[in-house]
Amino acid sequence: MRIGIVGATGYGGAELLRLLKNHPKVKDIHLYTSSKDGVHISDSYPHLTDVYNLTLKAFDADVVSQETDLVFMATPPGVSAESTDQVAKNGTKVIDLSGDLRLEDPAIYERWYKRKAADQKTIDLAIYGLNEWAKEEVQSAAIIANPGCYPTAALLGLAPLVQKDLVVHDSIIIDAKTGTSGAGRSTSSATHFSEMSENFKIYQVNSHKHTPEIEQQLKRWNEGIGAITFQTHLVPMVRGIMTTMYVQLNESFSQEQLHQLYNDVYKDSPFVRIRKENHYPATREVYGSNYCDIGLSYDERTGRATIVSVIDNMVKGAAGQAIQNMNVMNGWDESTGLDVVPVYP
Numbered sequence: 246m247r248i249g250i251v252g253a254t255g256y257g258g259a260e261l262l263r264l265l266k267n268h269p270k271v272k273d274i275h276l277y278t279s280s281k282d283g284v285h286i287s288d289s290y291p292h293l294t295d296v297y298n299l300t301l302k303a304f305d306a307d308v309v310s311q312e313t314d315l316v317f318m319a320t321p322p323g324v325s326a327e328s329t330d331q332v333a334k335n336g337t338k339v340i341d342l343s344g345d346l347r348l349e350d351p352a353i354y355e356r357w358y359k360r361k362a363a364d365q366k367t368i369d370l371a372i373y374g375l376n377e378w379a380k381e382e383v384q385s386a387a388i389i390a391n392p393g394c395y396p397t398a399a400l401l402g403l404a405p406l407v408q409k410d411l412v413v414h415d416s417i418i419i420d421a422k423t424g425t426s427g428a429g430r431s432t433s434s435a436t437h438f439s440e441m442s443e444n445f446k447i448y449q450v451n452s453h454k455h456t457p458e459i460e461q462q463l464k465r466w467n468e469g470i471g472a473i474t475f476q477t478h479l480v481p482m483v484r485g486i487m488t489t490m491y492v493q494l495n496e497s498f499s500q501e502q503l504h505q506l507y508n509d510v511y512k513d514s515p516f517v518r519i520r521k522e523n524h525y526p527a528t529r530e531v532y533g534s535n536y537c538d539i540g541l542s543y544d545e546r547t548g549r550a551t552i553v554s555v556i557d558n559m560v561k562g563a564a565g566q567a568i569q570n571m572n573v574m575n576g577w578d579e580s581t582g583l584d585v586v587p588v589y590p
């Protein structure tokens with residue numbers, strides 16, 4: 246299969262290349278750039294020296310549609326909105342890592358992303374690829390909107406309780422933390438070393454663009470769910486996301502029942518690991534892997550459940566989930582090429 250990566254010089258592109266090296270079905274890879282035409286990938290990423298002998302080519306949607314069967318768009322917001330229909334016109338499948346095709350209402354996209362949305366036809370064709378909960382749709386999809394990093398962690402953690410309508414509808418609070426690689430490779434004053442070292446910051450308070458994405462999916466599962474409170478923090482680490490979620494349950498639960506529910510729901514999901522009672526995951530424990538690890542607690546005093554989920558933002562939050570989606574789209578085992586043990590310590 247001929248694979249394309251647009252935005253291969255970014256962190257998402259580099260992570261795709263790291264993981265695809267061990268993918269038995271992928272041999273023919275084409276890399277596209279908007280600024281480094283003719284540059285060898287190892288000049289951009291020396292850790293890939295002798296791993297790939299590939300030179301970047303200028304991104305042109307028509308060329309991509311002729312040269313590839315499936316393309317990963319690892320590009321900033323706006324690029325997929327403009328070019329997906331052209332890339333897909335000859336049957337090339339598209340997996341978009343950006344947020345351009347995730348929101349079904351273009352007006353909501355334009356309000357939160359502050360840029361023009363993709364055309365409605367392309368948005369309607371795109372399947373929201375939260376893989377664990379969309380196997381059938383992903384299988385037959387031509388275009389995948391790969392979920393955002395925070396929504397992946399939050400939604401996998403909330404799904405069992407929300408789907409079974411066990412949550413007081415307007416009680417969901419998501420307290421999220423991320424490492425700096427989530428901001429991509431280009432430098433910014435928010436993420437450079439002097440700003441982030443020995444520091445811990447809240448950002449985009451009540452205004453993060455992943456808020457409508459999380460609400461949209463929660464409402465698909467349970468239309469009664471109200472507005473969520475979602476806050477994001479930057480911590481001095483490179484990879485990893487932790488979402489700590491607080492929800493009021495609408496019936497009395499026991500710790501044991503809560504664990505039973507999550508173990509049952511995710512028993513056939515190889516990338517979701519439920520920790521045993523009184524054990525909680527740390528970001529290091531999924532580092533470099535496609536796992537989402539979940540810890541649970543029910544507080545009898547308050548009637549609230551605390552759900553903690555961790556992922557590696559670059560893997561399950563981006564490139565890993567994208568490859569999992571590619572696998573399911575092609576009828577391959579979902580774990581193909583993703584059988585990676587987390588790097589520890």
Ligand SMILES: NC(=O)C1=CN([C@@H]2O[C@H](COP(=O)(O)OP(=O)(O)OC[C@H]3O[C@@H](n4cnc5c(N)ncnc54)[C@H](OP(=O)(O)O)[C@@H]3O)[C@@H](O)[C@H]2O)C=CC1
Binds near residue numbers: 256321
């Ligand atoms: N980092 C993360 O943890 C996650 C990222 N994402 C999303 O994935 C996408 C990629 O993220 P990330 O790799 O971190 O970002 P980076 O900024 O590291 O990389 C983006 C790449 O896109 C390319 N690019 C920029 N403009 C254009 C253009 N007009 N046409 C084609 N290519 C262009 C650039 O490469 P060049 O100059 O060579 O063209 C750049 O290297 C983003 O939308 C991001 O929000 C999603 C989940 C998690």
Ligand SMILES: CC(=O)N[C@@H](CCC(=O)OP(=O)(O)O)C(=O)O
Binds near residue numbers: 343
């Ligand atoms: C640290 C940092 O800036 N993280 C990014 C992660 C979001 C991201 O990557 O955006 P999409 O998944 O929607 O494309 C942010 O908070 O915007």
